[in-house]
Amino acid sequence: MLAPRPAARYHPRVDEEQLIAEARAGDVEAFNRLVLAHQSQAYHLAYRITGDRQTAADATQEAFLSAYRKLKGFRGGSFRAWILRIVTNASYDELRRRKRRPADSLEELEEASSDGDGVVRVDPLFGRDEGPERAAEHADLTRAIERCLEVLSLEFRTVVILADVLALDYQEVAAAMGSPVGTVRSRLARARARLRECLEGSRELLGTIGRLAEGNTA
Amino acid sequence: MSTLGRLPFREVDRLSAYLDGALPPGDRRQVEARLAADPVLRSALEELRQVRAALRSLPEPRLPRQFTLRAAALPRRATPAYPYLRFATALAVALFAVTTGLRALGGISLARFTFGAAAPAMEPVAELAAEAPPAAGAFAATQPAEDAMLPEALALVATGAPSPTSCPDCPTITAGPEVQLRTPGTPTPGGVETTAGEVASEKAMASEAEATPSLLPAAQWMLGLAAVVLGVLTVRARRAR
Numbered sequence: 001m002l003a004p005r006p007a008a009r010y011h012p013r014v015d016e017e018q019l020i021a022e023a024r025a026g027d028v029e030a031f032n033r034l035v036l037a038h039q040s041q042a043y044h045l046a047y048r049i050t051g052d053r054q055t056a057a058d059a060t061q062e063a064f065l066s067a068y069r070k071l072k073g074f075r076g077g078s079f080r081a082w083i084l085r086i087v088t089n090a091s092y093d094e095l096r097r098r099k100r101r102p103a104d105s106l107e108e109l110e111e112a113s114s115d116g117d118g119v120v121r122v123d124p125l126f127g128r129d130e131g132p133e134r135a136a137e138h139a140d141l142t143r144a145i146e147r148c149l150e151v152l153s154l155e156f157r158t159v160v161i162l163a164d165v166l167a168l169d170y171q172e173v174a175a176a177m178g179s180p181v182g183t184v185r186s187r188l189a190r191a192r193a194r195l196r197e198c199l200e201g202s203r204e205l206l207g208t209i210g211r212l213a214e215g216n217t218a
Numbered sequence: 219m220s221t222l223g224r225l226p227f228r229e230v231d232r233l234s235a236y237l238d239g240a241l242p243p244g245d246r247r248q249v250e251a252r253l254a255a256d257p258v259l260r261s262a263l264e265e266l267r268q269v270r271a272a273l274r275s276l277p278e279p280r281l282p283r284q285f286t287l288r289a290a291a292l293p294r295r296a297t298p299a300y301p302y303l304r305f306a307t308a309l310a311v312a313l314f315a316v317t318t319g320l321r322a323l324g325g326i327s328l329a330r331f332t333f334g335a336a337a338p339a340m341e342p343v344a345e346l347a348a349e350a351p352p353a354a355g356a357f358a359a360t361q362p363a364e365d366a367m368l369p370e371a372l373a374l375v376a377t378g379a380p381s382p383t384s385c386p387d388c389p390t391i392t393a394g395p396e397v398q399l400r401t402p403g404t405p406t407p408g409g410v411e412t413t414a415g416e417v418a419s420e421k422a423m424a425s426e427a428e429a430t431p432s433l434l435p436a437a438q439w440m441l442g443l444a445a446v447v448l449g450v451l452t453v454r455a456r457r458a459r
Contacts (some may be wrong), residue, residue, distance in 0.1 A: 031287065193266075
Protein backbone atom coordinates (compact mmCIF):
# COMPACT_ATOMS: atom_id res chain seq x y z
CA MET A 1 0.00 0.00 0.00
CA LEU A 2 1.33 3.39 -0.98
CA ALA A 3 1.65 6.27 1.42
CA PRO A 4 0.14 9.68 0.71
CA ARG A 5 2.46 12.39 -0.51
CA PRO A 6 4.28 13.66 2.59
CA ALA A 7 4.65 17.34 3.38
CA ALA A 8 8.35 17.95 3.13
CA ARG A 9 10.71 20.85 2.67
CA TYR A 10 11.93 21.20 -0.86
CA HIS A 11 15.42 19.85 -1.35
CA PRO A 12 16.58 20.85 -4.80
CA ARG A 13 18.99 18.67 -6.65
CA VAL A 14 22.61 19.57 -6.14
CA ASP A 15 23.06 20.44 -9.78
CA GLU A 16 19.96 22.63 -10.00
CA GLU A 17 21.89 25.87 -9.48
CA GLN A 18 24.35 24.81 -12.13
CA LEU A 19 21.53 24.02 -14.53
CA ILE A 20 19.94 27.39 -13.84
CA ALA A 21 23.24 29.16 -14.54
CA GLU A 22 23.67 27.26 -17.79
CA ALA A 23 20.09 27.91 -18.82
CA ARG A 24 20.56 31.61 -18.12
CA ALA A 25 23.49 31.56 -20.50
CA GLY A 26 21.13 30.27 -23.18
CA ASP A 27 21.60 26.51 -22.83
CA VAL A 28 18.17 25.12 -23.72
CA GLU A 29 19.18 21.58 -22.85
CA ALA A 30 20.03 22.64 -19.30
CA PHE A 31 16.66 24.36 -19.05
CA ASN A 32 14.93 21.26 -20.36
CA ARG A 33 16.47 19.22 -17.55
CA LEU A 34 14.85 21.65 -15.14
CA VAL A 35 11.58 21.22 -17.01
CA LEU A 36 11.78 17.46 -16.69
CA ALA A 37 12.38 17.79 -12.96
CA HIS A 38 9.35 20.03 -12.38
CA GLN A 39 6.84 19.34 -15.12
CA SER A 40 4.80 16.77 -13.17
CA GLN A 41 4.06 19.14 -10.32
CA ALA A 42 3.60 22.05 -12.70
CA TYR A 43 1.03 20.17 -14.74
CA HIS A 44 -0.68 18.80 -11.63
CA LEU A 45 -1.03 22.33 -10.24
CA ALA A 46 -2.38 23.66 -13.54
CA TYR A 47 -4.77 20.73 -13.83
CA ARG A 48 -6.16 21.22 -10.33
CA ILE A 49 -6.55 24.97 -10.80
CA THR A 50 -8.15 24.85 -14.22
CA GLY A 51 -10.01 21.55 -13.96
CA ASP A 52 -9.29 20.27 -17.45
CA ARG A 53 -6.29 18.77 -19.12
CA GLN A 54 -6.13 20.83 -22.32
CA THR A 55 -6.23 24.10 -20.44
CA ALA A 56 -3.69 22.75 -17.99
CA ALA A 57 -1.38 21.60 -20.77
CA ASP A 58 -1.57 25.00 -22.47
CA ALA A 59 -0.93 26.78 -19.20
CA THR A 60 2.00 24.52 -18.34
CA GLN A 61 3.63 24.94 -21.73
CA GLU A 62 3.15 28.69 -21.64
CA ALA A 63 4.55 28.78 -18.12
CA PHE A 64 7.77 26.99 -19.07
CA LEU A 65 8.22 29.20 -22.10
CA SER A 66 7.66 32.23 -19.93
CA ALA A 67 10.06 30.88 -17.30
CA TYR A 68 12.77 30.50 -19.93
CA ARG A 69 12.27 34.08 -21.02
CA LYS A 70 12.25 35.38 -17.45
CA LEU A 71 15.06 33.23 -16.15
CA LYS A 72 17.34 36.22 -15.61
CA GLY A 73 14.74 37.58 -13.22
CA PHE A 74 15.06 34.57 -10.93
CA ARG A 75 16.67 35.91 -7.76
CA GLY A 76 17.45 32.65 -6.02
CA GLY A 77 15.45 30.81 -3.39
CA SER A 78 13.20 27.92 -4.30
CA PHE A 79 13.23 27.39 -8.03
CA ARG A 80 10.23 25.08 -7.68
CA ALA A 81 8.22 27.84 -6.00
CA TRP A 82 9.29 30.28 -8.72
CA ILE A 83 8.17 27.89 -11.45
CA LEU A 84 4.90 27.11 -9.68
CA ARG A 85 4.15 30.81 -9.36
CA ILE A 86 4.52 31.22 -13.10
CA VAL A 87 2.33 28.16 -13.62
CA THR A 88 -0.30 29.61 -11.27
CA ASN A 89 -0.38 32.89 -13.18
CA ALA A 90 -0.48 31.09 -16.52
CA SER A 91 -3.37 28.97 -15.27
CA TYR A 92 -5.29 32.07 -14.19
CA ASP A 93 -4.66 33.59 -17.60
CA GLU A 94 -5.89 30.45 -19.34
CA LEU A 95 -9.01 30.39 -17.17
CA ARG A 96 -9.76 33.99 -18.06
CA ARG A 97 -9.18 33.25 -21.72
CA ARG A 98 -11.48 30.21 -21.61
CA LYS A 99 -14.10 32.21 -19.77
CA ARG A 100 -14.28 34.48 -22.77
CA ARG A 101 -14.78 31.37 -24.96
CA PRO A 102 -17.17 29.21 -22.91
CA ALA A 103 -18.09 26.88 -25.81
CA ASP A 104 -14.54 25.57 -26.05
CA SER A 105 -14.12 25.01 -22.34
CA LEU A 106 -17.45 23.14 -22.07
CA GLU A 107 -16.35 20.72 -24.76
CA GLU A 108 -13.06 20.18 -23.04
CA LEU A 109 -14.64 19.70 -19.64
CA GLU A 110 -16.91 17.03 -21.07
CA GLU A 111 -13.95 15.38 -22.70
CA ALA A 112 -11.96 15.54 -19.47
CA SER A 113 -14.73 13.97 -17.42
CA SER A 114 -14.83 10.94 -19.69
CA ASP A 115 -12.64 7.91 -19.07
CA GLY A 116 -9.89 9.13 -21.33
CA ASP A 117 -9.12 12.29 -19.40
CA GLY A 118 -5.52 11.32 -18.78
CA VAL A 119 -5.86 11.25 -15.02
CA VAL A 120 -4.05 8.41 -13.37
CA ARG A 121 -6.67 6.66 -11.30
CA VAL A 122 -4.18 4.85 -9.14
CA ASP A 123 -5.02 5.68 -5.56
CA PRO A 124 -2.01 6.36 -3.39
CA LEU A 125 -3.95 5.46 -0.26
CA PHE A 126 -5.94 2.47 -1.35
CA GLY A 127 -3.31 1.09 -3.68
CA ARG A 128 -3.60 -0.75 -6.94
CA ASP A 129 -5.09 -3.81 -5.31
CA GLU A 130 -8.18 -2.07 -3.89
CA GLY A 131 -11.40 -3.92 -4.56
CA PRO A 132 -13.92 -2.66 -7.10
CA GLU A 133 -16.28 -1.42 -4.40
CA ARG A 134 -13.56 0.56 -2.62
CA ALA A 135 -12.25 1.87 -5.94
CA ALA A 136 -15.73 3.13 -6.82
CA GLU A 137 -16.07 4.82 -3.44
CA HIS A 138 -12.77 6.52 -3.83
CA ALA A 139 -13.59 7.64 -7.33
CA ASP A 140 -16.77 9.18 -5.88
CA LEU A 141 -14.75 10.97 -3.24
CA THR A 142 -12.28 12.22 -5.84
CA ARG A 143 -15.10 13.66 -7.90
CA ALA A 144 -16.62 15.23 -4.79
CA ILE A 145 -13.30 16.86 -3.89
CA GLU A 146 -12.89 18.12 -7.44
CA ARG A 147 -16.37 19.63 -7.38
CA CYS A 148 -15.67 21.29 -4.05
CA LEU A 149 -12.36 22.66 -5.33
CA GLU A 150 -14.20 24.16 -8.27
CA VAL A 151 -16.50 26.19 -6.06
CA LEU A 152 -13.67 27.61 -3.99
CA SER A 153 -12.34 31.02 -4.95
CA LEU A 154 -9.12 30.93 -6.96
CA GLU A 155 -7.00 32.09 -4.01
CA PHE A 156 -8.38 29.39 -1.69
CA ARG A 157 -8.19 26.74 -4.39
CA THR A 158 -4.58 27.58 -5.17
CA VAL A 159 -3.42 27.64 -1.58
CA VAL A 160 -5.02 24.30 -0.79
CA ILE A 161 -3.59 22.71 -3.93
CA LEU A 162 -0.10 23.96 -3.19
CA ALA A 163 -0.13 23.07 0.51
CA ASP A 164 -2.22 19.90 0.58
CA VAL A 165 -2.24 18.40 -2.90
CA LEU A 166 1.38 19.18 -3.76
CA ALA A 167 2.52 19.17 -0.11
CA LEU A 168 4.59 22.36 -0.19
CA ASP A 169 5.48 23.98 3.13
CA TYR A 170 4.17 27.43 4.07
CA GLN A 171 7.29 29.28 2.93
CA GLU A 172 7.17 27.75 -0.50
CA VAL A 173 3.44 28.30 -0.82
CA ALA A 174 4.01 31.94 0.12
CA ALA A 175 6.72 32.24 -2.53
CA ALA A 176 4.57 30.50 -5.13
CA MET A 177 1.61 32.78 -4.44
CA GLY A 178 3.53 35.99 -3.79
CA SER A 179 1.77 36.35 -0.44
CA PRO A 180 3.03 36.62 3.15
CA VAL A 181 3.23 33.42 5.17
CA GLY A 182 0.54 34.70 7.55
CA THR A 183 -1.86 35.17 4.67
CA VAL A 184 -1.10 31.68 3.42
CA ARG A 185 -1.79 30.21 6.86
CA SER A 186 -5.16 31.92 7.29
CA ARG A 187 -6.27 31.25 3.72
CA LEU A 188 -5.35 27.61 4.08
CA ALA A 189 -7.36 27.30 7.28
CA ARG A 190 -10.40 28.89 5.65
CA ALA A 191 -10.04 26.77 2.52
CA ARG A 192 -9.83 23.56 4.55
CA ALA A 193 -12.86 24.51 6.64
CA ARG A 194 -14.90 25.29 3.51
CA LEU A 195 -13.84 22.07 1.84
CA ARG A 196 -14.82 20.12 4.92
CA GLU A 197 -18.19 21.81 4.90
CA CYS A 198 -18.61 21.04 1.21
CA LEU A 199 -17.62 17.39 1.76
CA GLU A 200 -20.06 16.87 4.61
CA GLY A 201 -21.96 14.37 2.46
CA SER A 202 -18.81 12.25 2.07
CA ARG A 203 -18.10 12.13 5.79
CA GLU A 204 -17.74 8.36 5.98
CA LEU A 205 -15.26 8.20 3.14
CA LEU A 206 -13.30 11.06 4.61
CA GLY A 207 -13.11 9.10 7.86
CA THR A 208 -11.84 6.03 6.05
CA ILE A 209 -9.17 8.01 4.25
CA GLY A 210 -8.19 9.71 7.48
CA ARG A 211 -7.72 6.39 9.23
CA LEU A 212 -5.72 4.97 6.32
CA ALA A 213 -3.54 8.04 6.22
CA GLU A 214 -2.87 7.76 9.95
CA GLY A 215 -2.03 4.10 9.51
CA ASN A 216 0.45 4.91 6.74
CA THR A 217 2.17 7.70 8.56
CA ALA A 218 2.31 5.91 11.92
CA MET B 219 -22.76 21.07 10.08
CA SER B 220 -19.17 20.07 10.73
CA THR B 221 -17.42 20.80 14.01
CA LEU B 222 -15.09 23.16 12.15
CA GLY B 223 -18.08 25.20 11.04
CA ARG B 224 -19.09 25.80 14.65
CA LEU B 225 -15.71 27.02 15.85
CA PRO B 226 -14.55 30.63 15.69
CA PHE B 227 -12.10 31.13 12.82
CA ARG B 228 -9.26 31.95 15.23
CA GLU B 229 -9.49 28.42 16.61
CA VAL B 230 -9.63 26.87 13.15
CA ASP B 231 -6.59 28.90 12.12
CA ARG B 232 -4.56 27.72 15.09
CA LEU B 233 -5.61 24.11 14.66
CA SER B 234 -4.79 24.18 10.96
CA ALA B 235 -1.33 25.61 11.65
CA TYR B 236 -0.87 23.09 14.46
CA LEU B 237 -1.69 20.27 12.06
CA ASP B 238 1.05 21.50 9.73
CA GLY B 239 3.56 21.90 12.54
CA ALA B 240 3.68 25.63 11.79
CA LEU B 241 3.04 26.97 15.31
CA PRO B 242 5.80 28.36 17.51
CA PRO B 243 6.69 26.06 20.43
CA GLY B 244 4.77 28.12 23.02
CA ASP B 245 1.56 28.17 20.97
CA ARG B 246 1.93 24.50 20.15
CA ARG B 247 2.10 23.53 23.81
CA GLN B 248 -0.94 25.67 24.53
CA VAL B 249 -2.95 24.02 21.75
CA GLU B 250 -1.91 20.56 22.91
CA ALA B 251 -3.05 21.35 26.44
CA ARG B 252 -6.43 22.53 25.15
CA LEU B 253 -6.78 19.53 22.87
CA ALA B 254 -6.25 17.21 25.81
CA ALA B 255 -9.11 18.88 27.66
CA ASP B 256 -11.57 19.70 24.88
CA PRO B 257 -13.22 16.95 22.76
CA VAL B 258 -14.72 19.54 20.38
CA LEU B 259 -11.25 20.79 19.49
CA ARG B 260 -10.09 17.20 19.00
CA SER B 261 -13.00 16.57 16.66
CA ALA B 262 -12.23 19.74 14.69
CA LEU B 263 -8.58 18.75 14.38
CA GLU B 264 -9.65 15.33 13.12
CA GLU B 265 -11.80 16.94 10.45
CA LEU B 266 -8.89 19.06 9.28
CA ARG B 267 -6.69 15.99 9.18
CA GLN B 268 -9.26 14.14 7.07
CA VAL B 269 -9.56 16.97 4.58
CA ARG B 270 -5.80 17.20 4.21
CA ALA B 271 -5.51 13.43 3.76
CA ALA B 272 -8.27 13.42 1.15
CA LEU B 273 -6.56 16.21 -0.80
CA ARG B 274 -3.24 14.38 -0.67
CA SER B 275 -4.92 11.27 -1.97
CA LEU B 276 -6.04 12.99 -5.17
CA PRO B 277 -4.63 11.07 -8.12
CA GLU B 278 -1.85 12.71 -10.05
CA PRO B 279 -2.78 13.43 -13.65
CA ARG B 280 -0.81 11.69 -16.35
CA LEU B 281 1.32 14.06 -18.37
CA PRO B 282 -0.23 14.54 -21.81
CA ARG B 283 3.24 15.22 -23.25
CA GLN B 284 6.70 16.40 -22.34
CA PHE B 285 6.89 20.14 -21.79
CA THR B 286 10.52 20.50 -22.80
CA LEU B 287 11.28 23.38 -25.13
CA ARG B 288 12.55 23.03 -28.66
CA ALA B 289 15.52 25.29 -29.32
CA ALA B 290 14.26 26.18 -32.78
CA ALA B 291 10.95 27.43 -31.43
CA LEU B 292 12.50 29.67 -28.81
CA PRO B 293 12.87 33.40 -29.17
CA ARG B 294 16.46 34.38 -29.83
CA ARG B 295 18.23 35.97 -26.95
CA ALA B 296 19.93 39.33 -27.16
CA THR B 297 23.67 39.63 -26.58
CA PRO B 298 24.88 41.58 -23.53
CA ALA B 299 25.87 44.50 -25.78
CA TYR B 300 22.30 44.91 -26.99
CA PRO B 301 21.11 47.51 -24.44
CA TYR B 302 24.19 49.68 -25.01
CA LEU B 303 23.85 49.50 -28.76
CA ARG B 304 20.17 50.33 -28.49
CA PHE B 305 20.96 53.41 -26.39
CA ALA B 306 23.72 54.53 -28.76
CA THR B 307 21.38 54.14 -31.73
CA ALA B 308 18.67 56.16 -30.05
CA LEU B 309 21.18 58.87 -29.18
CA ALA B 310 22.54 59.03 -32.73
CA VAL B 311 19.02 59.23 -34.17
CA ALA B 312 18.07 61.98 -31.73
CA LEU B 313 21.18 64.03 -32.53
CA PHE B 314 20.62 63.50 -36.24
CA ALA B 315 17.09 64.82 -35.82
CA VAL B 316 18.39 67.86 -33.93
CA THR B 317 20.99 68.69 -36.57
CA THR B 318 18.44 68.23 -39.32
CA GLY B 319 16.10 70.56 -37.51
CA LEU B 320 18.82 73.14 -37.08
CA ARG B 321 19.63 73.05 -40.75
CA ALA B 322 15.99 73.41 -41.63
CA LEU B 323 15.85 76.62 -39.59
CA GLY B 324 18.67 78.00 -41.74
CA GLY B 325 20.29 81.49 -42.11
CA ILE B 326 19.13 84.14 -39.69
CA SER B 327 16.95 81.75 -37.74
CA LEU B 328 19.98 79.59 -37.17
CA ALA B 329 22.00 82.56 -36.04
CA ARG B 330 19.22 83.59 -33.69
CA PHE B 331 19.06 80.11 -32.28
CA THR B 332 22.82 79.91 -31.83
CA PHE B 333 23.28 83.35 -30.30
CA GLY B 334 19.94 83.71 -28.64
CA ALA B 335 21.71 84.34 -25.37
CA ALA B 336 23.08 87.59 -26.76
CA ALA B 337 19.65 89.22 -26.94
CA PRO B 338 20.27 91.51 -23.94
CA ALA B 339 23.03 93.18 -25.97
CA MET B 340 20.26 94.91 -27.88
CA GLU B 341 19.57 97.36 -25.08
CA PRO B 342 23.04 98.90 -24.79
CA VAL B 343 23.12 99.32 -28.53
CA ALA B 344 19.77 101.07 -28.47
CA GLU B 345 20.91 103.30 -25.66
CA LEU B 346 24.04 104.18 -27.57
CA ALA B 347 21.95 105.01 -30.58
CA ALA B 348 19.79 107.35 -28.57
CA GLU B 349 22.78 109.09 -27.05
CA ALA B 350 24.65 109.38 -30.35
CA PRO B 351 25.03 112.89 -31.77
CA PRO B 352 22.75 113.79 -34.68
CA ALA B 353 25.71 113.90 -37.03
CA ALA B 354 26.33 110.23 -36.52
CA GLY B 355 22.84 108.79 -35.92
CA ALA B 356 20.73 111.29 -37.76
CA PHE B 357 18.82 108.85 -39.93
CA ALA B 358 17.43 106.80 -37.11
CA ALA B 359 16.71 109.73 -34.86
CA THR B 360 15.06 112.09 -37.31
CA GLN B 361 12.85 109.96 -39.57
CA PRO B 362 9.54 108.87 -37.98
CA ALA B 363 8.84 106.24 -40.64
CA GLU B 364 12.07 104.57 -39.90
CA ASP B 365 11.42 104.81 -36.19
CA ALA B 366 8.64 102.31 -36.68
CA MET B 367 11.12 99.85 -38.13
CA LEU B 368 13.59 100.45 -35.36
CA PRO B 369 12.72 97.47 -33.15
CA GLU B 370 13.13 95.06 -36.06
CA ALA B 371 16.39 96.56 -37.07
CA LEU B 372 17.62 96.53 -33.51
CA ALA B 373 16.72 92.92 -33.21
CA LEU B 374 18.71 92.06 -36.29
CA VAL B 375 21.75 93.92 -35.09
CA ALA B 376 21.45 92.62 -31.57
CA THR B 377 21.05 88.98 -32.50
CA GLY B 378 23.97 89.20 -34.89
CA ALA B 379 26.20 90.82 -32.30
CA PRO B 380 28.02 88.53 -29.94
CA SER B 381 27.59 89.30 -26.31
CA PRO B 382 30.73 90.57 -24.60
CA THR B 383 30.05 88.25 -21.72
CA SER B 384 29.23 85.16 -23.72
CA CYS B 385 32.07 85.52 -26.22
CA PRO B 386 35.06 87.26 -24.71
CA ASP B 387 37.36 86.31 -27.59
CA CYS B 388 35.12 87.65 -30.29
CA PRO B 389 36.02 90.96 -31.97
CA THR B 390 34.66 93.80 -29.91
CA ILE B 391 32.19 96.20 -31.42
CA THR B 392 33.34 99.69 -30.66
CA ALA B 393 30.81 101.44 -28.48
CA GLY B 394 31.42 105.00 -29.53
CA PRO B 395 29.78 107.75 -31.49
CA GLU B 396 30.69 105.93 -34.71
CA VAL B 397 28.23 103.13 -33.92
CA GLN B 398 25.25 103.57 -36.18
CA LEU B 399 21.90 101.98 -36.57
CA ARG B 400 21.18 100.70 -40.00
CA THR B 401 17.69 100.00 -41.10
CA PRO B 402 16.94 97.92 -44.20
CA GLY B 403 17.28 100.02 -47.33
CA THR B 404 18.98 102.83 -45.52
CA PRO B 405 22.26 103.89 -47.08
CA THR B 406 25.29 104.27 -44.92
CA PRO B 407 25.67 107.93 -44.01
CA GLY B 408 28.43 109.43 -45.96
CA GLY B 409 28.50 106.59 -48.51
CA VAL B 410 31.92 105.01 -48.06
CA GLU B 411 32.45 106.22 -44.57
CA THR B 412 32.83 102.96 -42.69
CA THR B 413 34.47 102.84 -39.32
CA ALA B 414 37.00 100.23 -38.18
CA GLY B 415 34.55 98.95 -35.55
CA GLU B 416 31.91 98.43 -38.16
CA VAL B 417 34.25 96.39 -40.33
CA ALA B 418 35.28 94.24 -37.43
CA SER B 419 31.72 93.52 -36.42
CA GLU B 420 30.67 92.65 -39.95
CA LYS B 421 33.60 90.31 -40.32
CA ALA B 422 32.79 88.62 -37.07
CA MET B 423 29.16 88.17 -38.04
CA ALA B 424 30.08 86.86 -41.46
CA SER B 425 32.56 84.37 -40.11
CA GLU B 426 30.07 83.07 -37.56
CA ALA B 427 27.34 82.78 -40.14
CA GLU B 428 29.65 80.85 -42.42
CA ALA B 429 31.28 78.64 -39.85
CA THR B 430 28.12 77.23 -38.28
CA PRO B 431 26.30 76.08 -41.41
CA SER B 432 29.47 74.52 -42.79
CA LEU B 433 29.98 72.35 -39.72
CA LEU B 434 26.36 71.38 -39.45
CA PRO B 435 25.99 69.36 -42.66
CA ALA B 436 29.10 67.36 -41.85
CA ALA B 437 27.85 66.60 -38.36
CA GLN B 438 24.45 65.76 -39.74
CA TRP B 439 25.82 63.29 -42.24
CA MET B 440 28.13 61.71 -39.72
CA LEU B 441 25.31 61.27 -37.23
CA GLY B 442 23.05 59.85 -39.91
CA LEU B 443 25.69 57.36 -40.89
CA ALA B 444 26.33 56.47 -37.24
CA ALA B 445 22.61 55.96 -36.66
CA VAL B 446 22.36 53.56 -39.60
CA VAL B 447 25.46 51.59 -38.62
CA LEU B 448 24.43 51.39 -34.98
CA GLY B 449 20.91 50.42 -35.98
CA VAL B 450 22.19 47.50 -38.03
CA LEU B 451 24.47 46.40 -35.18
CA THR B 452 21.58 46.66 -32.72
CA VAL B 453 19.32 44.50 -34.83
CA ARG B 454 22.07 41.91 -35.23
CA ALA B 455 22.81 41.95 -31.48
CA ARG B 456 19.14 41.45 -30.74
CA ARG B 457 18.90 38.46 -33.01
CA ALA B 458 22.14 36.90 -31.89
CA ARG B 459 21.78 33.95 -29.55
